Amino acid sequence: MDSFEQFIDKKRSKLPNRSYEAKYPEHITIIKNLLKECHEKRTSTMWSLYSYRSIAEYMYYGLEMQEMSIEGLRKAISRIAKDNNLEL
Numbered sequence: 001m002d003s004f005e006q007f008i009d010k011k012r013s014k015l016p017n018r019s020y021e022a023k024y025p026e027h028i029t030i031i032k033n034l035l036k037e038c039h040e041k042r043t044s045t046m047w048s049l050y051s052y053r054s055i056a057e058y059m060y061y062g063l064e065m066q067e068m069s070i071e072g073l074r075k076a077i078s079r080i081a082k083d084n085n086l087e088l
Contacts, residue, residue, distance in 0.1 A: 020068065020076040027065065031055065031077055035086040042088065051088060052077045 002010070021028060038050035056073035059065045065073075081087045 020072070021080065024065075024067065027059075028080060030059070030063070031080050032084055032086065034058070035077070035081050035084070035088070038088055039086065052081065 034055045038055065041047070042050050052074045053070070055077050056070045059073055060070050068076075078087075
């Protein structure tokens with residue numbers, strides 16, 4: 001059993017909330033491309049449909065990337081958008 005201090009050090013050294021990005025790095029390019037497409041389309045009349053949730057639903061149902069829930073995908077997409085200055 002580790003000491004409490006060792007346990008805290010292990011927690012500190014982990015990358016927070018980045019497990020999706022680490023497990024599926026090949027999906028990051030897909031997500032970036034979808035975010036860029038959303039930025040181009042957000043000037044249309046139906047701009048509210050171009051959202052993180054829409055991208056997550058497309059990946060889940062359309063691309064059948066069902067490694068995690070739609071809500072988990074939405075959160076990962078939001079993080080990736082923020083990291084790449086592609087926030088919607």
